[in-house]
Amino acid sequence: MNFPALFTPGRIGPLEIPNRVVKSPQSTATSNPDGTVSRRTVEHYRRLGEGGIGLVMMEYSYVDDDASKAIHNQLGNSSREHVAGLGWAADEVRSTGAKVGLQIAHGGRQKFLGTAPIKSATESSWADVEGQYGVVPTPMTIDEIDGVVRSFGEAAARAWSARFDLVEVHAGHGYLITNFLSPHTNWREDEYGGSFENRARLLLRIVDEIRASVPADFPLSIRLSVTDYEADGIPIDETVELCRQLEAHGVDVLHCSGGHHAGMEWEVSPWYQVRAPHRWGWEEVKKAVSIPVIASGSLVTPEIADDIVASGSADFVSLGRAMLADPDWARKAREGRVLEIVPCIRCNDGCLHRGLNRGRSVGCSVNPQVAEEGRFPVPPTARPKRVAVVGGGPAGLKSAAVLHDRGHAVTLFEPAELGGLLVHASGSTVKQDLAGLVRHLSNEIARRDIEVIGERADANALVKRGFDTVVIATGAPIRRPDFPIDPMAVVVHSADVRADRPYTGTAVVIGGGLQGCEAALRLSEMAGLEVILLESELQLLTGDEVFTDVERLPVFLEGAGVDVRTDVRVVGVDRAGVHIVRGSERDVLPADAVVLALGRAHPDSGLTDDLRAAGVDVHVVGSAVKPGRVFDAIHSAFFTARTV
Structure with a gap:
């Protein structure tokens, strides 16, 4: 075309x-x-x-x-x-x-x-x-x-x-x-x-x-x-x-x-x-x-x-x-x-x-070189290496492509679908732009001579394979809830909410940061589903969120019919629903599905420590360094990979 x-x-x-x-x-x-x-x-x-x-x-x-x-x-x-x-x-x-x-x-x-x-x-x-x-x-x-x-x-x-x-x-x-x-x-x-x-x-x-x-x-x-x-x-x-x-x-x-x-x-x-x-x-x-x-x-x-x-x-x-x-x-x-x-x-x-x-010049989340044209080339390396990239999210995919372009022999380890936490975007109207990024990054791997191994890599396996360098792009773990959850309740993480896995009845989203707001918006596209969004703070999006999201995303949630409830503390989830406390009042919200959107925890450095102890050259990118957004994943991957 x-x-x-x-x-x-x-x-x-x-x-x-x-x-x-x-x-x-x-x-x-x-x-x-x-x-x-x-x-x-x-x-x-x-x-x-x-x-x-x-x-x-x-x-x-x-x-x-x-x-x-x-x-x-x-x-x-x-x-x-x-x-x-x-x-x-x-x-x-x-x-x-x-x-x-x-x-x-x-x-x-x-x-x-x-x-x-x-x-x-x-x-x-x-x-x-x-x-x-x-x-x-x-x-x-x-x-x-x-x-x-x-x-x-x-x-x-x-x-x-x-x-x-x-x-x-x-x-x-x-x-x-x-x-x-x-x-x-x-x-x-x-x-x-x-x-x-x-x-x-x-x-x-x-x-x-x-x-x-x-x-x-x-x-x-x-x-x-x-x-x-x-x-x-x-x-x-x-x-x-x-x-x-x-x-x-x-x-x-x-x-x-x-x-x-x-x-x-x-x-x-x-x-x-x-x-x-x-x-x-x-x-x-x-x-x-x-x-x-x-x-x-x-x-x-x-x-x-x-x-x-x-x-x-x-x-x-x-x-x-x-x-x-x-x-x-x-x-x-x-x-x-x-x-x-x-x-x-x-x-x-x-x-x-x-x-x-x-107060800076213009930048771009997906193009680290904008307004700095020509200043950060990706030169061919004088010493080609065997490099393993662990993790197939945006940071891993970007790292692998840049490393390949430098002339390294790259192997990418990802046990699941390429795209990491971004794969949830597929099929959702409000996330169509992010879904496009996943397709692009995956295509960049497919059109290069990059070996993709569909398994989780541990330190012993990486050392045995004899890689010269390992890039850790494993992301950050999901934050655990501080309230009890009955294992019989239908509970999923926000990254698991996908258009091809629709819910019916009532879905309760716990967490009103960007993760929870965008999950609620995706859920609102599902026919016949009532969506309730709970946030413990007095308002949504209280973290370091992009200003257009903070200012206007709540308006779009309201327009989509999402029932937003702030100043609500969740104290438990079971088959009866989500148990909440608001002020001195306690209540139970019946739920056919409960979506956890509590953010991400500090990344685990175990794999990095083990590899360094074995004498392997290791670089850490994306949310494996610190939980962040697409900007952080792409920029850290690019600037790290171009110097390996």
Whole structure:
């Protein structure tokens, strides 16, 4: 399967694009503190171009030095001093055969830095920003609005001077222009507030200013949210009318996404959100305009992306996190090597939670080399060894593949199905991204000359086989309950909850961390099953969980009909059900199945100690070091294996 719809040329205004695949603009925080392009920035975008993408859209760049900069180490386009570096980046990307665009933006109320001044349509504040330093947005004056309009025009002219192939205005996702477009954040009473015509005035003025500032054949894209998904926000009929007017004002392409940062489950859709959530919206836009439409938002797989173009749903597809996971996504899809694509698991862990949110550059759970392109090669070893990898979970599978690529003879020991604790994802709609990762990692073993032995390895057997090195990837044991369990009760671990082993009646999940929440969500997909989730704390997800899970997963559990009960202590499980205590009250919850989701205990070092005592070179990766998430498994495996 080579996805012909994706890999036919397309056109945006006078610009011909080699194929229909667009790299969605995403902040990398790799620029210098003054916004100038760094070598890391250039190498990141050149690497994306080398992956076969038709159009690489570089991240949002701030347009003035007043209040438009939103995030640390953001790309700048506020003065002539930025043009030389932008031109360097544009030339490097274009040298790969890809076209390259630049997004220009004003942060508005979503100034993640949290520092004054924050300028917006009104004083409507986003709690996450205000919570940093207590700074609330200042409503923009007419003079300031006029200045921002000029700044966008000047920034577009600088993009043209730097020889980008097109420029894009960010008018979505809760940034300044959306602050004006949405009634949710705009309650002005002047000519920029109230009616749709007034709220659209700023964007239309910016478009006119850009058209007057650049040559007529320089394509202009508008990135917008089909809606912000707020009850009092942007309705789709206004978006459709806005797009008609944008076309009339000379816009060449509409880049359609959705949501804003206060509703991250729509803007950066996590694993439990449906794929392509904004399809309904961009299809309404496409029916109303004659210019091309770019579809964006959790498209992740070539099958989804190709269907969107082939069906006429949109003219181009835009992928962001999927290209961080694998910059060769487009090339592999074109060559039919789908299982070789490293899939985005939409965890928001590496890119946001441990990346931008912590003041770092962008990262990726499944791609340790993102934003560090070329710095961590996997060189051939000068001393090939016989290496055993013990454990076939994500850390073991990744280790085995990297060790093989270095030139070692690798044997993998796994007594069960490859994938470790992740095999539960198979068949579950909410875990389809993780199931894709298991298929990919397993395929990476299958397509290499790696011997897989379906047995549990002990120290004596490994020593007798004469391995030079052993990599321990056995994970961490399941935490034992501190309450009695009748052996006659139907009790399973959360990792054993699978779509192909359905339950009926009532299932009680004990533990409201990520393990319990996602198990409850998987159980809710089973027909005719009532799901009760118990947590001893006052709220769910109290550990070091990814912020999108903490903020929105409880809402999805409620929507799925899961009965969530917090501040509940379990004191026993027997054939009558789950015995609980809440305050001074005791109760028994009848259960046809009880699911334990108590987390994992500290890993056992016995195998490691025995091997080292026998003089074997041993390396420990993944949760065998410390219980963690996919990020920890893949990163520790990669960085360990490349040095063995």
